[in-house]
Amino acid sequence: MATTLTIVQSMILGAVQGVTEFLPVSSSGHLALARHFFSMPHVPLLFDVFLHVATLIVVIFYYREIVWKMVVSVIMFLGRKADEEHRIYARLFFLLVIATVFTILIVFLLQLLPFETDSVIFIACTMLVTAVILTYSPRKMNTDTIRSLRFSHAVTVGIAQGFGTLPGISRSGITISASLASGLKREDAGRFAFLLSIPAILGALVLSLLEYSWSPVPISVSSLLVGAFTAMITGFFSLKMLLWIVSKARLWYFSIYLVIVSVIIFVTLM
Numbered sequence: 001m002a003t004t005l006t007i008v009q010s011m012i013l014g015a016v017q018g019v020t021e022f023l024p025v026s027s028s029g030h031l032a033l034a035r036h037f038f039s040m041p042h043v044p045l046l047f048d049v050f051l052h053v054a055t056l057i058v059v060i061f062y063y064r065e066i067v068w069k070m071v072v073s074v075i076m077f078l079g080r081k082a083d084e085e086h087r088i089y090a091r092l093f094f095l096l097v098i099a100t101v102f103t104i105l106i107v108f109l110l111q112l113l114p115f116e117t118d119s120v121i122f123i124a125c126t127m128l129v130t131a132v133i134l135t136y137s138p139r140k141m142n143t144d145t146i147r148s149l150r151f152s153h154a155v156t157v158g159i160a161q162g163f164g165t166l167p168g169i170s171r172s173g174i175t176i177s178a179s180l181a182s183g184l185k186r187e188d189a190g191r192f193a194f195l196l197s198i199p200a201i202l203g204a205l206v207l208s209l210l211e212y213s214w215s216p217v218p219i220s221v222s223s224l225l226v227g228a229f230t231a232m233i234t235g236f237f238s239l240k241m242l243l244w245i246v247s248k249a250r251l252w253y254f255s256i257y258l259v260i261v262s263v264i265i266f267v268t269l270m
Contacts, residue, residue: 005047010223012038014230017051018058021231022194022239024134024173024254025261029123032167033265036120050224052205054231059194059201062239066092066146066195088147092195095149099158100199106162118167124265126168131255131262134170136177144183146191153192156182161196171197173254176246190246194239 005013016034020027060067066089073089076082082090116122144153160178164171172193179189245251 005219005223007222007226009038010047010227011230013047014051014054014227015234017055017227018231018234018236019238021055021235022058022172022242024130024170024176024242024251025258026123026127026130026168026170026173028165029127029168029170032118032123033120033261046208046219047224047227049205049208050228051231052201052208054228055235056198056201056205058232058235058239059198062236063191063195063198066191067198092146092149095151095154096196096199098151099154099161099196100203102155102158103162103165103196103200104203106159107165110162110166120265120269123168124262126166127258127262130168130170130173131258133177134173134251134255134258136181137249137252138180142180142183142185142189145185145188149184149192153179153182153184157192157196161200170254171200172242173251176251186246186249187243190243 013031013034016030017027020030069089070093073082073086074093076086077090110117144150157175157178160174161171163169164174175193175196176189179192180186184192245253
């Protein structure tokens with residue numbers, strides 16, 4: 001029997017995922033809040049898988065030129081036919097791998113936390129942490145770019161992304177802020193943060209598929225497609241919006257929103 005998730009609820013969750021996956025407000029936190037306050041039924045893992053696929057398609061499509069250059073460059077590098085341009089993009093690929101390794105290490109450490117990380121109160125607290133993070137702004141003009149990435153950039157942003165897996169901590173917000181703190185220029189901080197999201201989303205997708213294979217819960221095809229399509233469309237425009245906001249140094253705008261949401265949660269649960 002298919003789950004009772006309706007088309008409207010699928011659209012709501014898809015829109016929440018699409019918008020909050022890229023805007024620095026925490027997609028996992030907002031999905032948990034939407035399910036809590038709208039009293040939605042348990043959402044099957046397969047639905048989450050489709051949402052991950054939708055946002056992954058958005059990122060790969062948006063950065064398709066860089067992704068293609070990395071693929072070609074790694075092949076040329078392994079075949080010992082790489083020129084200087086190939087080496088730059090091959091290095092970018094390997095630094096993304098290194099950053100992902102540090103993300104995985106932090107995720108394993110966070111699993112040792114002795115409290116429930118998906119509770120509404122925890123999410124409200126971590127949203128306040130995100131609000132503080134988003135107020136960061138470099139005191140001097142950053143000069144590093146995607147073409148001059150170093151090991152230190154990968155480690156810093158990879159660790160930050162690990163903490164971004166906590167509900168309420170925005171992955172995009174903390175990785176962009178970490179990229180800026182490591183010296184990357186604003187436009188390149190956004191690029192690196194979202195290129196790094198590709199292996200992260202792929203990892204979440206694989207884990208969701210493995211977990212679903214052990215405990216499958218049926219869900220209607222229409223709910224899956226509507227949720228994924230909504231996430232894809234809203235995600236594309238929210239990604240464009242965020243990159244514009246990053247270039248204008250206005251990430252702190254979202255701090256105000258996160259504080260308001262956190263206060264509302266605390267007041268509601270009092």
